[in-house]
Amino acid sequence: MMQTERLSAEEVERAVEWLLRGEPVGFPTETVYGIGAPLDRPEAIGKIFSLKGRPSDNPLIAHLGEMGDLERVALDVPQEFYRLAERFCPGPLTVVLKKHPSVPFIASGGLSTIGVRFPSHPVAQALLKGVGVPLVAPSANLSGKPSATSVEAVLEDFEGKLVAVLEGGECALGLESTVLGLFDLEHPVLLRPGRVSQEALEEVLKRRILLPAAGAVPASPGMKYRHYAPKAAVKLFTDRTALLHHLKEGGEKRRLILTSEPLPEGIGEQLPLHGSSLYAFLRYSDKMSAEEVVILCDQAAQKDAALMNRLSKAADVFCGPRSSLLAGA
Ligand code: TXA
Ligand code: MG
Numbered sequence: 001m002m003q004t005e006r007l008s009a010e011e012v013e014r015a016v017e018w019l020l021r022g023e024p025v026g027f028p029t030e031t032v033y034g035i036g037a038p039l040d041r042p043e044a045i046g047k048i049f050s051l052k053g054r055p056s057d058n059p060l061i062a063h064l065g066e067m068g069d070l071e072r073v074a075l076d077v078p079q080e081f082y083r084l085a086e087r088f089c090p091g092p093l094t095v096v097l098k099k100h101p102s103v104p105f106i107a108s109g110g111l112s113t114i115g116v117r118f119p120s121h122p123v124a125q126a127l128l129k130g131v132g133v134p135l136v137a138p139s140a141n142l143s144g145k146p147s148a149t150s151v152e153a154v155l156e157d158f159e160g161k162l163v164a165v166l167e168g169g170e171c172a173l174g175l176e177s178t179v180l181g182l183f184d185l186e187h188p189v190l191l192r193p194g195r196v197s198q199e200a201l202e203e204v205l206k207r208r209i210l211l212p213a214a215g216a217v218p219a220s221p222g223m224k225y226r227h228y229a230p231k232a233a234v235k236l237f238t239d240r241t242a243l244l245h246h247l248k249e250g251g252e253k254r255r256l257i258l259t260s261e262p263l264p265e266g267i268g269e270q271l272p273l274h275g276s277s278l279y280a281f282l283r284y285s286d287k288m289s290a291e292e293v294v295i296l297c298d299q300a301a302q303k304d305a306a307l308m309n310r311l312s313k314a315a316d317v318f319c320g321p322r323s324s325l326l327a328g329a
Contacts, residue, residue: 232293
């Protein structure tokens with residue numbers, strides 16, 4: 001089996017070579033690591049889907065290095081997009097627009113739209129500049145597993161399968177970008193909450209943004225799949241008393257507790273609940289062969305739409321009011 005090359009930030013040229021030869025490469029962004037392939041290389045894009053085990057109807061995001069690349073990816077770009085871009089790009093925002101006819105079918109999962117994002121991570125920017133073509137890239141994790149926020153996490157899933165991964169340290173944000181659907185200007189939709197908040201987007205757009213209707217046909221294919229899940233059962237609590245009761249009654253288990261407030265000692269390993277470390281800790285629960293991950297979200301955590309969205313997708317069991325748990329991709 002081949003060994004995956006770990007490339008330093010100074011070896012961006014080597015990553016560019018691989019990409020131009022049609023081999024997908026892992027790279028860092030400010031949100032999570034991605035696996036990229038040039039937008040104009042459908043065979044290379046196909047390899048990403050098989051590497052991840054990703055359903056072919058789940059579209060990829062196009063990562064752009066400069067605004068000049070937009071017209072090769074999207075059609076009929078509305079003025080509103082540029083207002084958003086001025087404020088939030090480069091950064092953790094993906095905007096779904098009408099796609100340009102030259103975007104390969106496989107990149108957009110057969111949809112007539114394409115998500116575009118301008119990453120702010122300097123290594124991602126250097127890579128995009130070197131390739132000279134937008135890179136389509138999903139998160140660098142096996143489909144259904146927690147996203148990867150470090151090179152080590154990328155290698156857990158893809159050692160010997162990817163030709164190379166570029167190093168860029170730990171991802172600062174640790175949760176994937178906000179995804180905003182802007183293909184219907186009258187009805188912008190929040191397809192996935194992230195660190196660019198719904199309120200901030202509404203302020204720039206000067207209109208209400210809708211949440212995808214629960215139970216409706218998914219507006220974003222990613223919404224219908226289970227995500228971010230470690231091997232252990234994940235149990236989500238919004239109430240401290242209910243959680244402590246569960247620990248008392250739940251029997252002896254190899255257990256990891258993620259909590260937004262300190263709990264009594266002696267009930268199992270406790271780690272703090274934060275968006276930026278969530279995926280690293282879910283992956284850690286796999287490494288310690290946890291049977292159960294118990295999560296306590298206090299009021300403040302419940303107000304964090306991006307965090308609650310990921311938790312509600314990772315969880316098997318909810319204890320406490322669900323109303324605060326947002327839907328989304
Ligand atoms: O932060 C991020 O966005 C990371 C980094 C690598 O940029 N990427 C990422 O990609 O999270 P992925 O493929 O793991 O998640 C993209 C999500 C999926 O839920 C997908 O269904 C949705 O965005 N999406 C992408 N293109 C779409 C489109 N044209 N219409 C609706 N949803 C779309
Ligand atoms: Mg993903």
